[in-house]
Amino acid sequence: MNKFTNTIITGLAALMPFAAFADSSDPIVIPIHNWSSQIVMSNVVGQIFEKNGNNVEYVTTDSQAVYESVRMGDVTLEMEVWEGAFGASFRAALEKGGLHDVGDHNAVTREDWWYPMWTKDACPGLPSWEALNDCAALFATAETGSKGRYLDGPVDWLKHGQERVAALGMNFQVVNAGSAAALWAAIGAAEADKSPIVVFNWTPNFAEAVWPGEFVEFPVWVEGCDKDPAVGPNPSALYDCGNPANGYLKKAAWDGMKDKWPDAYATLANISFTNPQIAEMARMVDIDEMEPEEAASAWLEANEAVWKEW
Ligand code: TMO
Numbered sequence: 001m002n003k004f005t006n007t008i009i010t011g012l013a014a015l016m017p018f019a020a021f022a023d024s025s026d027p028i029v030i031p032i033h034n035w036s037s038q039i040v041m042s043n044v045v046g047q048i049f050e051k052n053g054n055n056v057e058y059v060t061t062d063s064q065a066v067y068e069s070v071r072m073g074d075v076t077l078e079m080e081v082w083e084g085a086f087g088a089s090f091r092a093a094l095e096k097g098g099l100h101d102v103g104d105h106n107a108v109t110r111e112d113w114w115y116p117m118w119t120k121d122a123c124p125g126l127p128s129w130e131a132l133n134d135c136a137a138l139f140a141t142a143e144t145g146s147k148g149r150y151l152d153g154p155v156d157w158l159k160h161g162q163e164r165v166a167a168l169g170m171n172f173q174v175v176n177a178g179s180a181a182a183l184w185a186a187i188g189a190a191e192a193d194k195s196p197i198v199v200f201n202w203t204p205n206f207a208e209a210v211w212p213g214e215f216v217e218f219p220v221w222v223e224g225c226d227k228d229p230a231v232g233p234n235p236s237a238l239y240d241c242g243n244p245a246n247g248y249l250k251k252a253a254w255d256g257m258k259d260k261w262p263d264a265y266a267t268l269a270n271i272s273f274t275n276p277q278i279a280e281m282a283r284m285v286d287i288d289e290m291e292p293e294e295a296a297s298a299w300l301e302a303n304e305a306v307w308k309e310w
Contacts (some may be wrong), residue, residue, distance in 0.1 A: 023261040027057035029076045031066045034154060035180045036292070037204070038063075038080040040281035041273060043296030045079055048271075048307055049264050062156050064089045071098035073254045076261075077268060082202070083247035084111035085157045088226055090252060102251040102265075106272045107204060109247040111159070113150060113216040114201035116187055118194040120214070127217045129168065129242075136171035138196045144173040151186055152176050153200040160226070160239040161200070164218070167237035184286060187211055204275040206283035218242030249278075270310040277303075 028049055030042050046056040061069060063086065069075040071093045081090050093099050115126065122138050125131025132148075139148030150172045152161040161174040177183050183199050184207070190197040191211070198216065201207055218241060224231040225241035232240035251268060258265040273281075284295035300307060 021053060021263065023054055023263045025055055026260070027055040028257075028261055028264055029057050029059055029074065031061040031069070031075045031078060032058050033061065033063040033066070033080075034156070035282070036206070036285040037278045037282040039292040040285060040295045040299065041079050041278065043292050044281070044299055044307075045268070045271060047296055047300055048267060048310065052263060052267065054261060054264050064156055064158055067093035067099065067252070070252055070254050071096060073098070073256050075254070076257050077102070077251065077253040079251055081248075081250035081252050082109055082111060083249070084109065084202075084243035085153075085159065087244075087247075089158075090250070098255055099252050100255055102253045102269055103272070105249040105251070105274070105278075107249045107275045107278060109203065109249045110215060110243065110245050111200070111202040111247065112218070112243045112245075113161075113198055114213055115196070115198045115216070116191065116211040116213040118191075119196040119198065121194070122196045127214045129170075129216050129218045132198065132216050133168075133170050133172070135196070139172070139198055143175060147171055147173040148198070150174050151183060151197070151199040153183065154179060157200075159200055159243075163237070163239040167232070167234045167240035168218075181286075204278040204282070206279055206286045208279065209283065210287070215245075216242075221245065249273075267310050271307075277306075 030046050032039050032042055042058065046058065049056050059075065061075065066075060066078055067089045070078055120126045123131060123135035125134065136148035137146070140146060141149045143149065148171060150161055152159050152174050153176070155176050165172050165174060177186070183201065186199060187197060201213070219233045221241045221244045222231050226238055229236050229238055234240040251271065253265065253268060281295065281299060284290045284298065285292055290298065
C-alpha cells in the first residue's frame with residue numbers, strides 16, 4: 001500500500017468510527033455453571049455476540065473459581081454474579097485486580113433455606129429459624145438420624161450451611177445435593193405425601209411458579225457476617241446470619257475485554273435481565289426440558305424487542 005492510499009484509508013476510518021468492526025476475532029470465552037438460568041443466559045448472550053459477528057467459546061467451570069479465571073483473562077466475563085453465593089469470591093478477585101463490575105441486572109435475588117408451603121402445616125411457627133429448629137425431628141431421615149435434614153446445594157455454591165448450623169446451635173445435619181436437579185427431585189418426592197422438607201433454593205427461579213413456598217427467616221444479613229465473628233448474634237462465629245434478602249445480580253468482565261472486544265463489551269454493559277426473564281430461562285430447561293442452546297434461541301426469537309436495544 002502506498003502512502004497516498006494509506007492516508008485515504010486512515011482518513012476514512014477516522015470518519016466512520018462506528019462502521020469499523022473493531023473487535024478481535026479471538027473467541028470471547030463464556031463460562032457455564034450448574035444451574036439452568038445461568039446456562040441459558042450465557043447462551044443468549046453468546047448468540048447475541050455471534051449475531052454481531054463475534055466468535056464465542058463456552059467453557060464449563062466451577063462457579064467460585066471462575067472469578068480467578070476472569071481476573072486472569074482466561075475467561076472473558078460472568079453473566080450471573082449472585083450476591084449470596086458468589087459475593088465473597090467476587091470481592092476477593094476485585095481486590096486482587098484484573099476484573100470489574102459491569103453493572104447490575106434489573107433483578108433482586110435471594111438464596112437461602114426454603115420450604116414448600118405444605119411444610120408449614122406440620123410446623124406452623126415457620127418461617128422463623130427458631131421455629132424450624134424446634135421442628136427439627138420432622139425433617140429427620142435415615143441418613144441424618146435424630147437430626148433434621150437440610151438439603152443444601154452442590155458443594156461449589158459454598159453456602160456454608162454447616163457453619164450456620166453450628167453457629168446457631170441447630171439440630172440439623174447438612175447434606176449437599178449432587179446437582180440442582182437433585183433439589184427439584186427431592187421437592188417433587190416430598191410433594192407426593194406432603195412430607196416436610198427444607199432445601200436450598202433461590203429466586204428468580206422456575207420453582208416459585210411450581211411450588212409456592214417461603215424462605216426461612218434467619219437473623220438478618222449484616223455486611224461482614226461472613227468475615228467478622230463479632231457481626232451477627234453469635235459473637236464468636238461466622239455465618240450466623242441469613243443470606244441477603246435483597247441481593248444483587250451482577251455482570252463481571254475481565255479488564256482487558258473493553259480493549260479487545262469493544263463492541264461486545266458495549267453490548268455487555270447494556271444487558272440487563274429481570275426476575276421474570278431469568279425465571280423463564282430456568283423454566284425452559286427445568287420444566288420444558290429444552291436444551292440450553294435451543295432455549296436461548298427460542299428466547300431470542302420471542303424477545304427481539306428486548307435485546308435489539310442492547
Ligand atoms: C447460585 N444459585 C443461583 C444457584 O444460588
